[in-house]
Amino acid sequence: MPTEILMPALSPTMEEGTLAKWLVKEGDTVQSGDLIAEIETDKATMEFEAVDEGTVGKILIAEGSEGVKVNTPIAVLLEEGESAGDIATSAATPEAAPAADAGTEAASSGGSDTPAAAATPAPAAPTAADGARIFASPLARRIAADKGLDLSSLSGSGPRGRIVKADVENASAAPKAEAKPAAPASAPAAAAPAGPSADMVAKMYETRSFEEVKLDGMRKTIAARLTEAKQTVPHFYLRRDIQLDALLKFRAQLNKQLEGRGVKLSVNDFIIKAVALALQAVPDANAVWAGDRVLKMKASDVAVAVAIEGGLFTPVLQDSELKSLSALSAEMKDLAARARDRKLAPHEYQGGSFAISNLGMFGIDNFDAIVNPPHAGILAVGAGSKKPVVGADGELKVATVMSVTMSVDHRVIDGALGAQLLQAIVENLENPMVMLA
Incomplete structure (x- = not known):
């Protein structure tokens, strides 16, 4: 089954990045640990490694693309015996893919055992008996559901203990633990006051000559963090x-x-x-x-x-x-x-x-x-x-x-x-x- 390679979170604060350069091309065979791309964060340009083996079936995000959100599918990896024809249309357009789980799963990145296409959607993210979230890839959740496995009884071998395909394929079915009902959502906090929009500011100076300077990732992060610091500290x-x-x-x-x-x-x-x-x-x-x-x-x-x-x-x-x-x-x-x-x-x-x-x-x-x-x-x-x-x-x-x-x-x-x-x-x-x- 084709596997999506997701935009990784290369630091705890990273929310998006620039896919600076692909180090592989469609049709290349990669092994776990091979360098496949260079990702530019708000602070540095870092190399991104494959966490699974296979053939690069399709590159979804072109190099040089800015503002790619963490966990966005950026390429599709094919397993042995699969071809580009196995990639569903929905996988070829990242905009159509459902939003990936955030939080710890985003930080673990890679997630390359996530399927690019499947006949049925992956089950929702499971929780343990105490209400704690269990981190598992969508493919691992789907296989676990098919085999009747209780994910809370498994130990993950993926990044940061994430349960991946190999963990569920090698496990035996066991009775599922009853999940604790989720607590009712609290009322949303009042939105922080915002300044005038970019369009409003530009309109103020429409009769004046100016040069528009595009914000890079570092400048956006500095602006967000310092605004937060002055508002909350x-x-x-x-x-x-x-x-x-x-x-x-x-x-x-x-x-x-x-x-x-x-x-x-x-x-x-x-x-x-x-x-x-x-x-x-x-x-x-x-x-x-x-x-x-x-x-x-x-x-x-x-x-x-x-x-x-x-x-x-x-x-x-x-x-x-x-x-x-x-x-x-x-x-x-x-x-x-x-x-x-x-x-x-x-x-x-x-x-x-x-x-x-x-x-x-x-x-x-x-x-x-x-x-x-x-x-x-x-x-x-x-x-x-x-x-x-x-x-x-x-x-x-x-x-x-x-x-x-x-x-x-x-x-x-x-x-x-x-x-x-x-x-x-x-x-x-x-x-x-x-x-x-």
Whole structure:
């Protein structure tokens, strides 16, 4: 029976992507694990592997197609003995195919044992006795129904435990468990207020000259996530000035000693280390929001915003509290370089509990950053500049001062706790030798 190859979800947040390039053509034979396409997500271009073997019977989505939704059929795979004539008309037009199951099944992707055509539709997604959903491909559900199999008694061998054709073909029939009735659907939430439509905005400027810039996947994702963050995260802001003279002197000494190793530490490297150690000193602030609970993290996984053409990445430096300044510096340089080339893997820019955004190199004195969920906070770093300050002895002097603003998710961190975290960051930066203790 022909099998659909579905648009994969290559990251937890991916909803659609661009089918950048086919690495196979119709008539090619593929094995499980063979590279068959390049998929461009909002963050990177990644290779997509076949999860089953067969012959490429028909390519449904042309390379270069943008905005292909996750779980949309993109090609049809034929098993041994099948021909292109076995592909039903409905399979040749993805628009006519029913919507695929979302959620975990979308994230598992591939789904290449899903039939492109069948005489009868696949049974609805089954549930276990406790009401939990059982993830199984449409073909596996159909075979299970024909054999009288209870899917809740099977273990899946597909991606993320999904039950696939081989699992049900090798199983024996067993009595079906009674499914728990689904709870009544709750009333839909009120829609969030939306701004003026694209047509309305264009009409406002119809008498003016302008160039229309098409949004790519990254820009769409940034717009959606930051809008969601400002609408759903209760932000509050804490501001401090930090005197950098001791740090700059210490940095110059270290760089001179490290010159022979080709290491040059930046102020940002010290900020990463200061934040990592502060999260250990104030462990209640080293947490993330998880919907109905807070997850307190053990390690300090610090995300750092990196500007690239058309957007930004926030690569994560894991276990930052355990790494030396030179190790953090080398890792940050590598992550930033690969971020600009869009070569980061999803696990390198997802996660973390706290972020840093530094615009000081652009001459910005101070600014307020937006918390990137599920992080509990983000430190916005401005430029260091010479300013008059009053010393501990009451005398007026000139010092290099850097302004920082910490944006905090109030669901995770309250005001006093946030103040403790920021104080720990300040103390680390104003007494840099402490960070080496």
